[in-house]
Amino acid sequence: MADPVSQASSRWRDLDKLLLRPGNLVGPNFDPGTELRDDLQEYAKVLVVGAGGLGCELLKDLALMGFRNLEVIDMDRIEVSNLNRQFLFRLQDVGKPKAEVAAHRVMERVSGVDIVPHFCRIQDKDLEFYNKFNIIALGLDSIEARSYINDVACSFLEYDAEDNPCEETIKPMVDGGTEGFKGHARVIMPGVTPCFECTIWLFPPQVKFPLCTLAETPRTAAHCIEYAHLIKWDEVHGGKPFDADDPEHMQWVYSEAVKRAELFGIPGVTYSLTQGVVKNIIPAIASTNAIISAACALETLKIATSCSKTLSNYLSYNGLEGLHTKVTEFVRDKDCPVCGPGVLLELDTTTTLQKFIELLEEYPKLHMSKASVTYRGENLYMQAPPVLEEMTRSNLTVPLFDLMGKIPKGIVHISGTATKNDKKTSCTRKLRVLFKVIDGDTDMDTATGS
Amino acid sequence: MIKLFKVKEKQREMSENANGRAPVKKQSAGELRLHKDIGELNLPKTTTISFPNGKDDLMNFEITIRPDEGYYLGGIFVFTFQVSPVYPHEAPKVKCKTKVYHPNIDLEGNVCLNILREDWKPVLNINTIIYGLNHLFTQPNHEDPLNHEAAAVLRDNPKMFESNVRRAMAGGYVGQTFFPRCM
Numbered sequence: 122m123a124d125p126v127s128q129a130s131s132r133w134r135d136l137d138k139l140l141l142r143p144g145n146l147v148g149p150n151f152d153p154g155t156e157l158r159d160d161l162q163e164y165a166k167v168l169v170v171g172a173g174g175l176g177c178e179l180l181k182d183l184a185l186m187g188f189r190n191l192e193v194i195d196m197d198r199i200e201v202s203n204l205n206r207q208f209l210f211r212l213q214d215v216g217k218p219k220a221e222v223a224a225h226r227v228m229e230r231v232s233g234v235d236i237v238p239h240f241c242r243i244q245d246k247d248l249e250f251y252n253k254f255n256i257i258a259l260g261l262d263s264i265e266a267r268s269y270i271n272d273v274a275c276s277f278l279e280y281d282a283e284d285n286p287c288e289e290t291i292k293p294m295v296d297g298g299t300e301g302f303k304g305h306a307r308v309i310m311p312g313v314t315p316c317f318e319c320t321i322w323l324f325p326p327q328v329k330f331p332l333c334t335l336a337e338t339p340r341t342a343a344h345c346i347e348y349a350h351l352i353k354w355d356e357v358h359g360g361k362p363f364d365a366d367d368p369e370h371m372q373w374v375y376s377e378a379v380k381r382a383e384l385f386g387i388p389g390v391t392y393s394l395t396q397g398v399v400k401n402i403i404p405a406i407a408s409t410n411a412i413i414s415a416a417c418a419l420e421t422l423k424i425a426t427s428c429s430k431t432l433s434n435y436l437s438y439n440g441l442e443g444l445h446t447k448v449t450e451f452v453r454d455k456d457c458p459v460c461g462p463g464v465l466l467e468l469d470t471t472t473t474l475q476k477f478i479e480l481l482e483e484y485p486k487l488h489m490s491k492a493s494v495t496y497r498g499e500n501l502y503m504q505a506p507p508v509l510e511e512m513t514r515s516n517l518t519v520p521l522f523d524l525m526g527k528i529p530k531g532i533v534h535i536s537g538t539a540t541k542n543d544k545k546t547s548c549t550r551k552l553r554v555l556f557k558v559i560d561g562d563t564d565m566d567t568a569t570g571s
Numbered sequence: 572m573i574k575l576f577k578v579k580e581k582q583r584e585m586s587e588n589a590n591g592r593a594p595v596k597k598q599s600a601g602e603l604r605l606h607k608d609i610g611e612l613n614l615p616k617t618t619t620i621s622f623p624n625g626k627d628d629l630m631n632f633e634i635t636i637r638p639d640e641g642y643y644l645g646g647i648f649v650f651t652f653q654v655s656p657v658y659p660h661e662a663p664k665v666k667c668k669t670k671v672y673h674p675n676i677d678l679e680g681n682v683c684l685n686i687l688r689e690d691w692k693p694v695l696n697i698n699t700i701i702y703g704l705n706h707l708f709t710q711p712n713h714e715d716p717l718n719h720e721a722a723a724v725l726r727d728n729p730k731m732f733e734s735n736v737r738r739a740m741a742g743g744y745v746g747q748t749f750f751p752r753c754m
Contacts, residue, residue: 150574157573164576253583255576265657272599289575318600321660322693329662329688332681333715352717355679425573458603493610498598500626505612508619512626534598536607549607 133158136187139428148427157426162189162233165425168254169193170243170270172219174405175260175297177209178414180223183258184231186422192254194239194246195220206407243269252277252292256421259296260414264324267296271309271317272459278311280462280553286312293424297417299409302441306416307434308424314434315453316460323435323451327401342382342389346398349377365400374399412438456550458534463551470522470556474502477521481535487550492537496525504537522556530555601658605629608697615705630654633668634701638708642733645754646671646740650682650704652697662691665700669753672739674711674722678748682707683717720746 172195209226220238274292294309335348375395382390439445481489494501503509536549653664666680675683716722725732735745742752
């Protein structure tokens with residue numbers, strides 16, 4: 122549905138204040154004007170990952186902001202317990218894919234926006250899918266999913282010969298997360314600001330009870346639930362995997378937990394606590410989602426238009442006691458194996474893997490001995506254990522160029538013992554390998570001069 | 572960055588039919604860390620490792636422990652390791668495949684080793700876990716039981732515990748439970 126021209130001016134009135142006027146606090150290369158607004162609508166493609174509490178908010182916010190090319194990906198179906206906060210969904214939608222309903226609802230309400238839903242796992246999409254987006258906005262609840270998207274976004278990143286990130290290869294991410302009254306919003310510009318992996322320690326480790334406490338001396342309701350979930354389930358169902366999304370399984374765990382709690386005189390086992398403990402759920406607060414999503418949507422707009430400098434680079438929000446927000450500027454891990462530049466190494470196409478491993482020992486920036494080498498998930502050489510060493514030994518006499526499929530450049534990861542100032546540390550390093558092309562040597566059509 | 576988006580979009584349109592060389596996904600940070608752990612393994616002489624899915628799947632492997640002292644001397648015990656893509660943020664999942672009469676390992680193969688659960692830290696590694704598992708065989712611990720009967724026997728009557736372990740490893744019943752031979 123196209124906008125009636127007459128409405129256009131009033132519809133974008135608020136956005137125009139940001140996009141049409143110059144300012145002192147704007148981002149680099151900000152070029153105010155109607156063209157900017159039009160370009161935002163025409164060219165900015167944003168992927169929203171997750172159509173849950175944060176995803177619903179994000180889609181609505183981005184659509185109302187004037188983004189018109191949106192896609193959303195989520196593998197879940199709508200559950201009754203989502204309805205209190207995932208406001209795009211209604212009771213009759215229960216059981217339908219979240220991505221599809223969310224896209225449909227927003228398109229119904231906001232004219233001109235196009236939202237393509239994807240009802241699948243994030244791992245089901247190939248890199249080309251992710252590469253077509255200019256910005257990826259994350260509304261996720263797991264470290265694993267964030268880590269995956271981060272790997273994907275960083276895999277597009279390329280560095281120039283001076284180890285500076287090539288701007289056109291940067292895939293910006295905006296990540297939101299909430300847990301009860303707490304939340305965070307952050308901007309990840311791979312190669313410029315820390316990636317998810319640089320700061321993975323920000324996520325507290327999951328609380329895990331000792332198995333023997335569960336088996337022997339339960340003291341809390343959660344202990345009883347984890348006993349039923351981790352020990353009793355296997356004992357009774359031998360081999361059948363537990364599925365947290367199967368209500369029958371959950372009901373079974375709940376009733377076993379109740380029995381156990383009675384045996385030890387422990388109060389407090391309920392069905393919802395069982396779900397909470399087993400699925401590691403913390404009650405979600407609608408307003409936290411709204412606040413965090415608003416911050417994320419705004420950052421998305423700032424990245425796209427440069428109408429203001431972006432958040433640098435991590436906002437934490439805590440609404441538990443009063444209200445507290447703070448912005449922290451985290452720093453990159455220079456040696457991050459995911460977003461770091463790695464060490465540039467130029468090799469002849471004839472260099473064997475053996476020779477390559479020897480080179481690493483003398484190479485000034487590395488001084489790595491006993492290196493194991495891996496390329497795109499293929500272990501080219503492993504120093505240990507003996508069984509793997511034997512399986513990979515035959516590669517040693519093969520040129521690395523051949524092992525890498527005869528491509529002119531590629532990323533290789535090595536791990537081993539690095540020596541720096543007489544100190545030995547074991548580490549993993551990323552290498553950008555570039556092969557010197559000798560004229561007439563190969564029939565490569567992928568010329569390097571482009 | 573909108574100008575960049577615009578340029579890229581035009582480029583994409585132009586090269587739509589040219590063979591776009593999309594980069595291939597890199598290994599996850601967890602896989603890379605595991606690659607280092609495995610490449611630096613320094614197994615005790617009691618332990619061997621195998622990779623059922625071949626040299627390129629390090630995330631799933633098995634170790635075999637043949638204790639060279641203590642109650643379990645002569646036994647052969649297999650453990651499976653399942654490593655998550657967010658390793659070492661999360662500990663590997665370790666299960667004992669061999670049915671064993673042991674105070675800290677239950678009959679389903681659950682293992683009570685502190686560093687696998689409550690005391691896991693990202694600075695620990697696969698080698699640490701392997702040493703921890705070896706330790707369970709040289710120093711079974713009746714204070715953290717998963718198999719309470721075995722723990723009670725170890726505490727109250729170590730001689731009987733020893734003979735129960737022997738009987739279980741040779742293939743036989745301890746109480747109502749049958750243990751397949753694992754020697």
